[in-house]
Amino acid sequence: MKQTIQYIFISLAFLLGSPDIHAEQQSEGINATEIVLEHIQDSHEWHITGEGDNAIVIHLPIIVYSSTGWHIFSSGKFAEAPDAQGMRQGPYNLALGTNKEYKGIITERIGNDYSPVAIDISITKTVANLLIDALVLIFIIIYTSHWYRRHQPTDPAPSGLTGFVEMLITYLQEDIIKPCLGKGYEKYCTYLVTVFFFIFICNLMGLIPFGGNVTGNITITFFLALCTFIITQFSGNKHYWKDIFNPHVPGPVKIILVPIEFIGIFTKPFALMIRLFANMLAGHAIALALTCIIFIVGATMSAAWLYGLGTFSIILSICMMILELLVCFLQALVFTMLSATFIGLARTEPETE
Amino acid sequence: MELLMPSTGLLFWMTLVFLIVLVIMWRFGFPAISKMVLERKKFIDESLQQAYEAKEKLANIQKESDTILQEAKEKQAMILNEAKTTHDAIVAKAKSEAQEEARKLLADAKSTIEAEKKAAIQDIRSQVAVLSVEVAEKVIRQKLNDDKNQMQLINQFLDEISIDKTN
Numbered sequence: 001m002k003q004t005i006q007y008i009f010i011s012l013a014f015l016l017g018s019p020d021i022h023a024e025q026q027s028e029g030i031n032a033t034e035i036v037l038e039h040i041q042d043s044h045e046w047h048i049t050g051e052g053d054n055a056i057v058i059h060l061p062i063i064v065y066s067s068t069g070w071h072i073f074s075s076g077k078f079a080e081a082p083d084a085q086g087m088r089q090g091p092y093n094l095a096l097g098t099n100k101e102y103k104g105i106i107t108e109r110i111g112n113d114y115s116p117v118a119i120d121i122s123i124t125k126t127v128a129n130l131l132i133d134a135l136v137l138i139f140i141i142i143y144t145s146h147w148y149r150r151h152q153p154t155d156p157a158p159s160g161l162t163g164f165v166e167m168l169i170t171y172l173q174e175d176i177i178k179p180c181l182g183k184g185y186e187k188y189c190t191y192l193v194t195v196f197f198f199i200f201i202c203n204l205m206g207l208i209p210f211g212g213n214v215t216g217n218i219t220i221t222f223f224l225a226l227c228t229f230i231i232t233q234f235s236g237n238k239h240y241w242k243d244i245f246n247p248h249v250p251g252p253v254k255i256i257l258v259p260i261e262f263i264g265i266f267t268k269p270f271a272l273m274i275r276l277f278a279n280m281l282a283g284h285a286i287a288l289a290l291t292c293i294i295f296i297v298g299a300t301m302s303a304a305w306l307y308g309l310g311t312f313s314i315i316l317s318i319c320m321m322i323l324e325l326l327v328c329f330l331q332a333l334v335f336t337m338l339s340a341t342f343i344g345l346a347r348t349e350p351e352t353e
Numbered sequence: 354m355e356l357l358m359p360s361t362g363l364l365f366w367m368t369l370v371f372l373i374v375l376v377i378m379w380r381f382g383f384p385a386i387s388k389m390v391l392e393r394k395k396f397i398d399e400s401l402q403q404a405y406e407a408k409e410k411l412a413n414i415q416k417e418s419d420t421i422l423q424e425a426k427e428k429q430a431m432i433l434n435e436a437k438t439t440h441d442a443i444v445a446k447a448k449s450e451a452q453e454e455a456r457k458l459l460a461d462a463k464s465t466i467e468a469e470k471k472a473a474i475q476d477i478r479s480q481v482a483v484l485s486v487e488v489a490e491k492v493i494r495q496k497l498n499d500d501k502n503q504m505q506l507i508n509q510f511l512d513e514i515s516i517d518k519t520n
Contacts, residue, residue, distance in 0.1 A: 041356060042363065063362075121362045130363075134370045138377050145381035153392035169386050189387065194378040198371065219359040223367045281356075 032292035036285050040213050042126045043104060044075035044096065048210055060128055065119035066108045068092055075122070087114065129205065129212030130220070137201045140165065165197075172196055172336060180340035181347065188343055191231065195224060196336040203280060203328035207321065215331070216280035218273070225273035228339040233265070236346040268342050272335060279331050283324045290317045 038047065046058035059076030071092050078090040086099025093109045094117065106122065107114040123131070140161065147162040158166060177185050177192050202214040214220055244261040247254060293313040298306050 042360065119361075121365045123366075124360075124363065126363055127366045130366060130370055134374055137374055141374075141377055141382040145385055148385045148389050151389070153389055153396050157393065166386055166390060169383065170390050173387060173390075190379045190383045191375065193383045194371075194375045197378070198374060217363065218357055219363040220367055222359045223364060223371065227371075 032289060032296060035292055036288045039288055040216060040281055040284050041104070042124045042217065044078075044106075044122060044124055046125045046128060046212075058128075060123045060125065062090075062094075062106065062122045063120075064094065064106055064117045064122065066092065066094060066117045067110070085114075125212050126214055126217050126220070129214045130202070132211075133198075133202045133205045133214055136205060137197055140197070140201070168196070168200075169193055176333070176337050177340050180337065180344040182344060184347070188231070188235075188340070191227070192336050192340055195227070195339060196332050199224070199276065199335055200329060200332035203332060204325075206280065206284065207324055207328065213280065213284050215276055216284050218277050221273040221277040224276070224335065225269040228272060228342060229266075229269035231339075232269070232342045232346045235343050237349070239348065239350045240346045268338075272338055272342075276331055276335050279327060283320075283327055287317060287320050287324065290320060 044060055044062060046060055048056040048058065059074045061072060062075050062077075063070070063072050065071075071094065073091055075096070078088040078096045080088075082088050082098045087095040087097055087102070087107070087109075089095050095107050095109055095114060097103055097105045097107055097114070102114060102116070106117050106120050108117050144162045144165045147158050151158070157163060172193055173189060177189055181188055199215055202220070205211045206213055206215065244265065245258060247257050247261065249257055290313050294306070294310045297309045297313075301309075
């Protein structure tokens with residue numbers, strides 16, 4: 001997504017008939033898969049724009065614990081080009097893998113062998129984006145809460161950002177959390193509201209050019225799903241566990257049903273994890289792929305095709321952006337709603353017969 | 354880094370960041386906003402209730418004032434009516450009294466006049482008698498000189514008196 005707007009600007013320049021860019025792009029082969037994968041995958045360098053020598057890259061800090069202790073240094077200290085083994089050599093006997101085995105992994109050289117470092121908490125592109133998104137979110141929370149500290153309930157309702165946040169919170173609480181969780185929903189509100197805003201902000205930030213793909217990263221969705229999983233299990237009442245391990249069915253059916261129910265405990269959060277991850281990833285991939293059409297066409301076909309398909313691609317990209325905007329909200333909502341539903345299901349009291 | 358493999362470094366940061374955000378949300382954001390929204394909702398509900406009650410009260414007051422006005426009007430009409438009757442009665446009474454008085458005065462005047470008249474007549478009569486006696490005396494004194502005439506007059510008088518007496 002980071003390149004979308006930039007590419008749109010370049011495409012507009014194309015349409016205006018700028019020969020320089022045209023010629024330059026024609027001379028280079030465009031590998032769409034590479035561009036898309038580079039964007040959605042995590043890396044130690046934040047590639048902002050440009051190619052080759054003109055590239056603007058932010059070298060993010062590496063924080064690792066190897067056999068020689070903690071090391072913090074810039075990822076720019078890794079050699080630009082990989083050696084024969086596909087390793088980009090860096091300081092402290094460390095190397096960044098580019099080959100199949102250690103792609104993107106920081107390894108330590110011991111003798112002639114490489115092995116991954118013990119602890120790697122480097123600020124990767126995703127972590128950097130995560131931190132930025134978190135700062136935005138914290139700013140929004142503090143900014144919003146500021147209004148509430150200065151106003152009385154008798155004052156008129158807030159407007160602007162505060163009003164928007166209040167509207168979302170009220171909506172979540174009244175229409176999602178309360179119906180899904182039923183009685184005693186209050187103690188889950190903070191978690192669910194945080195999850196919603198976290199996902200929503202990360203999704204939106206992902207739409208901004210140069211913004212990264214955070215919620216489209218499986219680690220992020222894994223963590224969120226794990227939180228929901230843990231909360232669900234700890235909220236489970238006697239009825240919930242009885243339904244899993246001793247369902248109210250005849251004996252032989254139990255043999256089939258119990259494993260299914262047991263696996264079901266894990267499939268629910270797993271579905272949560274995959275749903276958010278796949279949706280956001282696909283959104284990013286499609287938006288990038290659509291933009292890449294212009295350059296692929298530009299590199300291989302005649303000008304007439306370029307103008308035609310370029311216009312078509314821009315229209316599609318705009319449509320995708322609008323759709324993504326909806327998806328951003330929808331996925332955050334779906335995640336929150338399903339989390340609330342799973343927790344709610346674990347807390348249902350048996351129907352009195 | 355594989356697309357489908359969670360990475361521990363990112364997981365570490367995510368845990369840290371998410372917990373911080375969660376704590377900030379819990380400390381500053383959500384409960385405060387939710388509380389405020391609930392309080393505002395309560396306030397609005399109360400205001401609505403109050404407005405409704407005030408409206409009802411107002412309607413009642415209007416009704417009451419209408420009744421009071423109506424009553425006042427009726428009373429006014431009644432009082433006016435009464436006043437008119439009283440007025441009429443007083444006027445009538447005064448009139449009759451005046452008439453009575455007038456009649457009385459008139460009667461008094463009449464009787465006084467009658468009495469005066471009688472007295473006057475009496476007075477006149479007595480005076481006339483005296484005068485006539487005096488006149489007669491004088492006449493008689495003069496005429497008695499002539500005997501013949503005197504006798505004649507005396508006779509005439511006597512006749513007259515006797516006639517009067519026989520009558």
